[in-house]
Amino acid sequence: MAELGIDRLPGRQGVWVALCGNARVWGGGGVVGLFALIALFAPVLAPQDPLWQDLMLYQMPPAWLPGSEPGYWLGTDSLGRDLLSRLIHGTQVALIVAVVAAGAAGALGVLLGLMAGYFGGWVDALISRLIDVWVAFPPVLLSIVLVAVLGAGLHSVIIAIAVIDWTRFARVVRAEVLVQKEQDYVASAVTIGLGRWRILFGEVLPNVAPLVLVLFTMEMAIAVIVETILSFVGLSVASDRPTWGGMIAEGRQVIYEAPWMMLMPIGCLIALVLALNALGDGLKTALDPVLRR
Amino acid sequence: MSLDPVLAVEDLWVELGPLDLLRGVSLSVAAGQVAGLVGESGAGKSMIGRSILGLLPTGARVSQGSIRFRGRELVGLPIRAHRDLLGRGMTLIPQDPMTSLNPVHRIGRHMLDVLRLRMGLDRTTARTRALALLDEVHIRDPEAVLMRYPHELSGGMRQRVLIAMAFACEPALIVADEPTTALDVTVQRQILRLIKELQVHHGTAILFVTHDLGVVAKICDTVTVLHSGRVLEQGPVADALGAPQHAYTQALLAATPRYDRPADTLHPVPAPLTEALRVEATALRRGG
Numbered sequence: 130m131a132e133l134g135i136d137r138l139p140g141r142q143g144v145w146v147a148l149c150g151n152a153r154v155w156g157g158g159g160v161v162g163l164f165a166l167i168a169l170f171a172p173v174l175a176p177q178d179p180l181w182q183d184l185m186l187y188q189m190p191p192a193w194l195p196g197s198e199p200g201y202w203l204g205t206d207s208l209g210r211d212l213l214s215r216l217i218h219g220t221q222v223a224l225i226v227a228v229v230a231a232g233a234a235g236a237l238g239v240l241l242g243l244m245a246g247y248f249g250g251w252v253d254a255l256i257s258r259l260i261d262v263w264v265a266f267p268p269v270l271l272s273i274v275l276v277a278v279l280g281a282g283l284h285s286v287i288i289a290i291a292v293i294d295w296t297r298f299a300r301v302v303r304a305e306v307l308v309q310k311e312q313d314y315v316a317s318a319v320t321i322g323l324g325r326w327r328i329l330f331g332e333v334l335p336n337v338a339p340l341v342l343v344l345f346t347m348e349m350a351i352a353v354i355v356e357t358i359l360s361f362v363g364l365s366v367a368s369d370r371p372t373w374g375g376m377i378a379e380g381r382q383v384i385y386e387a388p389w390m391m392l393m394p395i396g397c398l399i400a401l402v403l404a405l406n407a408l409g410d411g412l413k414t415a416l417d418p419v420l421r422r
Numbered sequence: 423m424s425l426d427p428v429l430a431v432e433d434l435w436v437e438l439g440p441l442d443l444l445r446g447v448s449l450s451v452a453a454g455q456v457a458g459l460v461g462e463s464g465a466g467k468s469m470i471g472r473s474i475l476g477l478l479p480t481g482a483r484v485s486q487g488s489i490r491f492r493g494r495e496l497v498g499l500p501i502r503a504h505r506d507l508l509g510r511g512m513t514l515i516p517q518d519p520m521t522s523l524n525p526v527h528r529i530g531r532h533m534l535d536v537l538r539l540r541m542g543l544d545r546t547t548a549r550t551r552a553l554a555l556l557d558e559v560h561i562r563d564p565e566a567v568l569m570r571y572p573h574e575l576s577g578g579m580r581q582r583v584l585i586a587m588a589f590a591c592e593p594a595l596i597v598a599d600e601p602t603t604a605l606d607v608t609v610q611r612q613i614l615r616l617i618k619e620l621q622v623h624h625g626t627a628i629l630f631v632t633h634d635l636g637v638v639a640k641i642c643d644t645v646t647v648l649h650s651g652r653v654l655e656q657g658p659v660a661d662a663l664g665a666p667q668h669a670y671t672q673a674l675l676a677a678t679p680r681y682d683r684p685a686d687t688l689h690p691v692p693a694p695l696t697e698a699l700r701v702e703a704t705a706l707r708r709g710g
């Protein structure tokens with residue numbers, strides 16, 4: 130009567146084992162976590178006011194180069210502002226945009242993708258055409274136009290990213306729902322008497338959730354890059370708020386005298402984007418066998 | 423059989439795009455009886471079950487014919503009304519217990535949902551009823567099983583849960599779509615016995631889909647042999663299997679293992695025969 134016993138298969142713990150055994154999840158997640166902590170505690174961590182100018186101390190090199198100034202670990206910019214403090218506050222902007230924009234794009238895209246995939250018919254036709262039209266626009270151009278129309282500012286950047294990138298979620302979720310809705314558990318749910326929306330959100334969505342998590346991580350990386358581009362061309366937050374893109378733009382002007390000024394925000398950008406992509410990649414491989422079980 | 427059948431399917435055609443999946447199928451299930459439906463893979467057995475339950479896959483539709491359930495016509499019935507019949511009227515024991523329970527929900531959630539939504543029970547009553555049902559399908563320690571996720575149970579256990587869910591609303595008709603195919607042999611036998619036991623106890627009519635004539639002989643009262651979406655042979659099990667009229671049924675019988683027939687004397691169904699039947703079926707035209 131072996132079949133009456135309960136198998137000791139890995140349950141929820143199995144997911145955690147898979148996640149923890151994945152080096153990319155560890156590495157990527159660790160670096161992303163570090164950035165998140167820096168963003169969260171930016172006011173506490175920053176040694177100086179990022180806006181405070183000391184014109185006597187402009188373009189100071191970082192601590193490990195000759196001629197550095199004590200207290201300014203990464204040196205100062207052309208207006209004598211502390212680079213470390215500006216990087217830390219820039220991290221906050223980058224992560225706020227990443228989380229909120231990816232969240233908004235995800236919410237919109239997942240909702241439309243779920244509806245298109247599950248309801249089919251004219252709902253699917255409408256949403257799919259919309260996606261086709263949407264992806265035909267060049268994204269960078271579209272984002273610049275959007276921000277120009279909405280006016281510069283953090284909210285415009287976030288809206289622009291969400292408005293442009295919801296299709297990434299919608300397309301993938303729609304395709305996955307098409308697979309999921311033919312699964313036997315959906316037929317069972319119908320037989321049990323669950324309504325369409327209840328099946329969509331209570332039964333199908335949880336099964337698509339790991340995929341959405343992966344997309345969300347990848348989208349955060351894209352949002353960080355877009356925010357940097359827009360702040361580089363001066364279309365992001367008000368110019369008195371430090372951003373990585375703004376710092377890159379400032380550093381570009383003195384690239385021969387003080388190359389570190391541009392290299393440091395670029396380094397941060399690359400580190401965060403790589404970490405997010407590694408995390409997304411790791412999550413994808415770690416969650417996949419769980420998905421298909 | 424003087425009683426009106428619980429289910430009467432007549433001249434049912436189901437199409438998927440340009441393809442006819444069912445070609446004029448007729449069959450009936452009498453109250454309290456088990457009607458077997460046999461045929462090779464792809465014959466259209468599941469399509470019949472899905473048509474009856476109103477769960478046809480996207481794109482497939484009934485193009486002709488009638489399905490009467492307790493005297494009520496189901497073809498052309500609005501989907502809402504059809505779905506309302508599920509649970510208390512008719513229900514399904516699915517083929518694959520691995521995929522028929524949502525992997526993200528505990529067993530308890532599945533069972534309570536069906537009892538609350540279909541039977542209108544409140545939480546506590548539903549829970550008590552769920553425990554009684556699990557007990558009825560011989561699951562030990564029902565309390566613990568309610569807390570499990572589907573993948574923490576073996577295939578046989580999951581099938582027992584699904585059987586309990588099917589009988590939960592005391593339906594008039596159950597479509598059992600190859601309920602033992604995904605299980606290993608010893609477990610198959612126990613599940614068969616369990617279904618028969620509950621069927622007799624509750625007096626439920628069952629449309630039992632299988633590709634195993636041995637199973638039909640064991641638990642069915644009548645049998646319908648299906649090939650390429652059409653009926654080749656039909657009747658009480660004793661007649662249809664005792665003195666089969668159609669060459670295909672005879673070939674199927676010769677391919678079925680039995681205690682008095684060692685495996686090495688079995689003959690597979692000859693390919694030319696199935697091919698000829700397929701060609702014959704494709705030539706059939708709807709209408710009339």
Ligand SMILES: Nc1ncnc2c1ncn2[C@@H]1O[C@H](COP(=O)(O)OP(=O)(O)OP(=O)(O)O)[C@@H](O)[C@H]1O
Nearest residue numbers: 438443461462463464465466467468469470479633
């Ligand atoms: N979702 C679908 N889309 C397209 N064709 C389908 C779909 N489901 C089934 N079919 C086709 O319909 C026909 C009948 O399928 P059905 O599932 O009813 O067979 P079956 O007799 O239940 O076989 P099995 O023993 O393998 O379950 C097959 O030819 C199959 O290819």
Ligand SMILES: [Mg+2]
Nearest residue numbers: 467468599600
């Ligand atoms: Mg089938």
